[in-house]
Amino acid sequence: MSDLVIANGLVVLPEGPRKADVVIAGETIAGITEPGTGRGERVIDAGGRIVLPAGVDPHVHLLVGFMGQRSVYDFESGGIAALRGGTTAIVDFALQRRGGSILKGFHYRRKQADEFVTLDYGLHQIITDVNKDSLAELAQLRAEGVASLKVYMIYEDDGLKLEDGQLHALMQQAAKDDLMLVLHAENAGIIERLRAEAVAAGHTHPRWHALTRPPITEVEAIQRAILFSEDTGCGVHILHLVAQGGLPLVEAARRRGLPVTAETCTHYLALDESALERDNPHEYVMSPPLRSLDNQAALWEALKSGVLSAVTSDEVSYSAAAKAMGAGSFATIANGCTGIEARLPVLYTLGVAQGRLSLQRFAELFSTWPADIFGFGDRKGRIAPGYDADLVVIDPEARRTMGKQSDYGDIGYNPYEGMELTGWARQTVYRGKVVVEDGKFLGTRGQGRFLKRGAPRRPQIAPDGGAAA
Secondary structure (H helix, E strand, O other), X not given: OEEEEEEEEEEEEOOEEEEEEEEEEOOEEEEEEOOOOOOEEEEEEOOOOEEEEOEEEOOEEOOOEEOOEEOOOOOOHHHHHHHHOOEEEEEEEEEOOOOOOHHHHHHHHHHHHHOOOOOEEEEEEEOOOOOHHHHHOHHHHHHOOOOEEEEEOOOHHHOOEOOHHHHHHHHHHHHHOOOEEEEEOOOHXXXXXXXXXXXXXXXXXXXXXXXXXXXXXXXXXXHHHHHHHHHHOOOEEEOOOOXXXXXXXXXXXXXXXXXXXXXXXXXXXXXXXHHHHOOOHHHHXXXXXXXXXXXXXXXXXXXXXXXXXXXXXXXXXXXXXXXHHOOOOHHHOOOOOOOOOOHHHHHHHHHHHOOOOOHHHHHHHHHHHHHHHOOOOOOOOOOOOOOEOOEEEEEEEEEEEOOOOOOOOOOXXXXXXXXXXXEEEEEEEXXXXXXXXXXXXXXXXXXXXXXXXXXXXXXXXXXXXOEEO
16 A cells, blocks of 8 residues: 555646546655545545646745845745745755855855755855866766856846856856856846946936846847857756847747756746836835836746746745835845745746646646756656655635735735735645645655756757747
């Protein structure tokens, strides 16, 4: 007899959704059987519900400080929030301090996480200094299970930005050591000039955050990254793509067979630039900024066609008080918003329930493709025998209106306040155990594991504009 059976649900399998039982033995999926035939020590009746591969969120910032503020979530609480939202694996970030060792930054982040983390995790390594010594560390970093390097093309004042010469040299070495880049793609020169002009003119309202980051700042940086990828052979994943002008660049690169992928984030699919005219506009300052409704529609089409390969949270849990501390000027507001828990219901409601995405495409964007791209695809992202028993059972009928208290923990605001969402997680199964049930965390601190990641498997775009793995 198996340990757990998820019975009678509409199971989203790699070949498509069908009613079935998912049979779990230990930490893995033992088999998929006809509805009602699975036998186990515990049987959860998922009749009328949808069973999905649990989420993989490859873009989160837990236990982070930026622009003078600290996040509410650490690896314990942020992991719980993720599990409540049906996500069982994340990729966070380790920081190389400028002038310091890459490996030292990686090992320090492991120490911050391992004792506390409540779900499986990997790390992108942020690179801030490229020199002979740091490049020599990349092979060892890869041997320790890191598959991706994070680069900022902006934020020089925060010690994060890489200049083009450093970026190109890094990509040359990364390609040799089987590492890819994840890229914050914005043109620093244009943004810095426009910000300085706006501040000098007394334009401090949060709307100026968007006005000083026009779409060209994203589009140019994406094009530059693709050119560098083509020249060096280094794979590139564009983080939080918003500007619709970047979409044809990514599509063309992928159709040429370049190792290029891109994501967008739930907040860009749910919100537009009009949020910067609300009573609390500082809560909607993020980089890149919110853009127009037409731009948002283009993102949805790119998800449907497979041009975009993931929807991430870009989680950064600044509290309402922390966001308000910089509200006197757009230039001092801590960039970013929380969303690790809401990723599931936001994407399901606006995507599946509103007819923009098929259930299959939803599962691919929420779980399968991010697992593949970021080296988890041999064990996560699919409901199939031999895979980790990481599942989420969602109720497509349950509806909740988002408010200030919707998130786990004391954040104090929610960017989706007032939205009625469905597709909520009833049970989250992590490594064969129910760790969240009806919002209650049943697991333990430190139950998560660091996962060494394999090589990427990038989804291919089919000739008709669809996508094929």
